[in-house]
Amino acid sequence: MKLDHLPSLGSKRRGIALIMVLMVVTVLAVLAGGFAYSMKVETKLARNASWESEFEWLGRSGVEIARFALAQRSQAGGAYDALGQAWAGGTHETNDLVAELLGKPLSFLPVSDATIIVTIEDEERRMSINHADRMLLDHAMSLVKVDAAVGPAIVAAIIDWRDNGDQVEVGGAETSYYSGLNSPYRAKNGPLSDIFELLLVRGITEDPGVFWGPDAPPNMRRRAELGGADEVLGYPVGLKQLFTANSLGRLNLNTADVRTMLVIPFMDEQSAERIREMRSGPNRVDGDSDDEPLRSVQQVQGILSPPLRDIIAQYADVRSGTFRVITKVRAGKLFRTYEAVIQGRGARSDIRSFIWRDGK
Secondary structure, eight states: OOOTTSOOHHHHHHHHHHHHHHHHHHHHHHHHHHHHHHHHHHHHHHHHHHHHHHHHHHHHHHHHHHHHHHHHHHHTTOSOOOTTBGGGTOSSBOOHHHHHHSSSOBOOOSSTTEEEEEEEEEGGGSEETTTOOHHHHHHHHHHHTOOTTTHHHHHHHHHHHHSSSOOOOTTOOOHHHHTTSSSOOOOOOSOOSSGGGGGGSTTTTTOTHHHHGGGOOGGGSEEEEETTEEEEEOOSSOHHHHEESSOOSSEETTTOOHHHHTTSTTOOHHHHHHHHHHHHTTTTOTTSTTOOOOSOGGGGGGGSOHHHHHHHHHHEESOOOEEEEEEEEEETTEEEEEEEEEESSGGGOEEEEEEEEEOO
């Protein structure tokens, strides 16, 4: 029988060799691609690392620019802080040099292709959570529209979180409660360092919408049965919008919005709006050239009801002493945002915190 029609052994070997060559080429191509990707990542990491110190110094430069701007206001001898001043980006009391330094890209920097934008916001435009008494906290709960059966317990838990003892307020919580949770922790038993600590407080842990207010994601909003339908409800305002952990204690009536002024006990919306109108001048717009900033709390007492007139100075002022400096840094295609909290002004100011985050 003839076998001429069958492939020769040499042909088979050549086919196997071709397949092996193709496999080797494929493996090498995959390895080369992986190596190229790895080198790209390594190059990017090395580039980012090389920028690390430059970014930090650019961020710290923003803080020094802010300290200079605030020192200029202090040297001017002003007895109040207002939205129309240059440090706040206003045009009522301008300082040309400060105006040139704040709120716009600055490029006269030692790092090539780098710009920074520096803005300042006073912390006294919100109430101090560390100085808020029970009456003020109760009033805040009514603004947030927390259920009347729940609000007093949250207030008690906030007071327990801040105080330095282990005596539990009625409805409150101390370490004995928090240590029994699935992820246990201790009560702070001291002033809050950051407003986000409230998310650890009993009552707010169960309903974080109380903290976030309108900023709460859908899964954190309370639900209610309305008209036979299950609807998602958000709180009109949250503790995050009303309070800060960095303020020296009193609310600045020149910078606070109407919503935050309502936290003051006995303050009504009409009185708060009237205060805003008084400071913003004839055109009722904050931060422009016709502002008429309040020089003292006594200026507003004539428009207040007797109970509020007697206590307004306890909760309010017309000055700020704590400022949040936001520095946005761009170098090439890289962005970073720095935030610092400073207390005081100029050379005597104290940098309380300095953090950064990626992105714009």
